Every structure is written in structure tokens, then in C-alpha cells.
Amino acid sequence: MNPYQPQSDAYDPGYGGQHAAQHAATGGQSQSAMEQVKQYTAAFEDVLDKLASPLKPHVPVIGRFLLVVTFLEDALRLLFQWNDQLNYLTYHRRIPQALVYTFLIYNVLAMLIGSFMAIAKKRTEIAVGALFSVVVLQAFAYGLATEWHFFLRNVSIIGGLLMLLSDSLSRRKTLFAGLPSINENDRSTYFQLAGRILLVFLFLSFILSDDLSLLRVISSLIGFIACVMVVVGFKAKWSASFLVIFLSIFNIVINNWWSFSDGHPQRDFVKYDFFQILSIVGGLLLLVNQGPGGLSVDEKKKQY
Numbered sequence: 001m002n003p004y005q006p007q008s009d010a011y012d013p014g015y016g017g018q019h020a021a022q023h024a025a026t027g028g029q030s031q032s033a034m035e036q037v038k039q040y041t042a043a044f045e046d047v048l049d050k051l052a053s054p055l056k057p058h059v060p061v062i063g064r065f066l067l068v069v070t071f072l073e074d075a076l077r078l079l080f081q082w083n084d085q086l087n088y089l090t091y092h093r094r095i096p097q098a099l100v101y102t103f104l105i106y107n108v109l110a111m112l113i114g115s116f117m118a119i120a121k122k123r124t125e126i127a128v129g130a131l132f133s134v135v136v137l138q139a140f141a142y143g144l145a146t147e148w149h150f151f152l153r154n155v156s157i158i159g160g161l162l163m164l165l166s167d168s169l170s171r172r173k174t175l176f177a178g179l180p181s182i183n184e185n186d187r188s189t190y191f192q193l194a195g196r197i198l199l200v201f202l203f204l205s206f207i208l209s210d211d212l213s214l215l216r217v218i219s220s221l222i223g224f225i226a227c228v229m230v231v232v233g234f235k236a237k238w239s240a241s242f243l244v245i246f247l248s249i250f251n252i253v254i255n256n257w258w259s260f261s262d263g264h265p266q267r268d269f270v271k272y273d274f275f276q277i278l279s280i281v282g283g284l285l286l287l288v289n290q291g292p293g294g295l296s297v298d299e300k301k302k303q304y
Helices: 014-051 056-080 082-092 097-120 124-141 149-169 182-198 204-205 216-234 234-252 265-289 298-301
Strands: none
Touching: 056 082, 056 097, 056 124, 056 149, 082 216, 097 124, 124 149, 124 182, 124 216, 149 182, 149 216, 149 265, 182 265, 204 216, 234 265, 234 298
């Protein structure tokens, strides 16, 4: 008994029993409420599983294709606007013409070959390296490395490439009983963690946007909560699925480049944003397929 217990309680012979009974009842009610929440959550997840089951076998292919679609679109844009790109880089960016030719040829080949290799799961590490080099080289060549909107989106695309690399490493087999080596497992886990973190950088551009409308603020807040869940790996598959749906709707509503007429000054910019977000959606689909990896709350819950 607590020696500093109030006297009124000390003189009540039934106080201890009543207190224990109340505590047990309160604890039981809390535990019961938690169990109900868990049951509702499990039932909701089962429903989503059943709805998504027809798409599950195709998610990896769709994810890889969407991840590289911005590179495919950019390669075609460079080919169809070759003279415009050449003049811009030569006369406005003041890059030597011979270097510009090398830069453009490398970009087109790296994006086309790297994209098809990524989709086909052939030499994925080389494909990821080639596409990563394109992201970095274009940022500096076009002078956009310090433009925060462009920077945050590219960081998210790099996160998607890391998810692709992680998937390749986790599937690789070695001579030791056909199991991945410990070193490769570690690398895959760390790449998954880095990929999860970088993927959600896109939402920082939403949060830091000058648009302070109520709809924008609410959607940014909801997206931010889902992003935090993705980063820490708590219910990561479902939070990533939510972000896939959220970004898909946002992309169609906001980045509807097809509604602009040919030659409209904003058409190319909106189209570029549209395909970049598609690639980030592809990275999130890879996360849905793979799961968050070993360094996550979801994985730790399985262990304990």
C-alpha cells in the first residue's frame, strides 16, 4: 500500500479491492477496444486483398514500366526536338557543340536501353546506373540542379530506382544452396530503406507549394501522414497503395497536358510533370510488391 495514500482512502477497507476492480475493468475495456480496432483493420485489409488480387501478378511489371516511362518519354522528346535541344544547350547554356552532341546521344541511348533492360529485368544494376546518370547529368546540363521543385521530384525518381535495385538484389541467387548472400541481403535492405525515404520527397513539393487552398492543404496533410507511414515502414504496403491512388487522381486532374493545344507554352512542362509523377507511382508500386524490407516497423512486429 502507498504510505502517502490519503487518509480517506486508508480508512476505506474496500478501497484496494474497488481500485483493482476499476483498474481491471478500465484495462479490459481498453484492451477490448484495441482488439476491435485490430479486427476492423484486418477485415478492411482482407477486403482490399480480395479486390487487388487480380492485379497482384501484374504489379511488378506495371511498376517497372511506370518507373521508366518518364525516361522513355524524355528520350522520344529529345529525338523529335533534336535541333531545339541542340540550340538551347549550345547558345543558351553555352556548352561546346561537340559536347552537346555527345550529351544528347548518350542520354537517348542510356534512357532507351536502360529502360528496356529495367522492364525486362536484364542487368538491372547497369540499367539503374545508366538512368541515374541521366538524372544527374540533365540536372546540371539544363541548370536545374538548384531548382527545388525539379530537385525534389528527381530525388523521388532516384528513390524509385533504388527500389528497383533492391528488388534485383533480393532476387539474385548465389552458388551457396541458391540463397542470396548475407552481403546482398544487407545491401537490398538498405536500398529499400533509402528508396522508401527518397520516394516521398515529391510530397515536400506539395507541402512547400504557394497554393494554400483548403483542398491543397488537406490533401497535403493526408499525403504527409501516409508518407511518414511509408518512411517508418508502418502498414507500408497500404500507405503506399493509398499514395498510388492519390497521385494517380492528382496527376489526371492537375497535369492534364492533353487538354492543352499543340504549341501551348505550358504543354511540355505539364507533360513532363505528368510522366515524372507516373514514374514515382511506379516506384511506389514496387514498394507495394516488395514490402518495406527488414528496416521497418512492419518487419519488427513480425519478429516480436
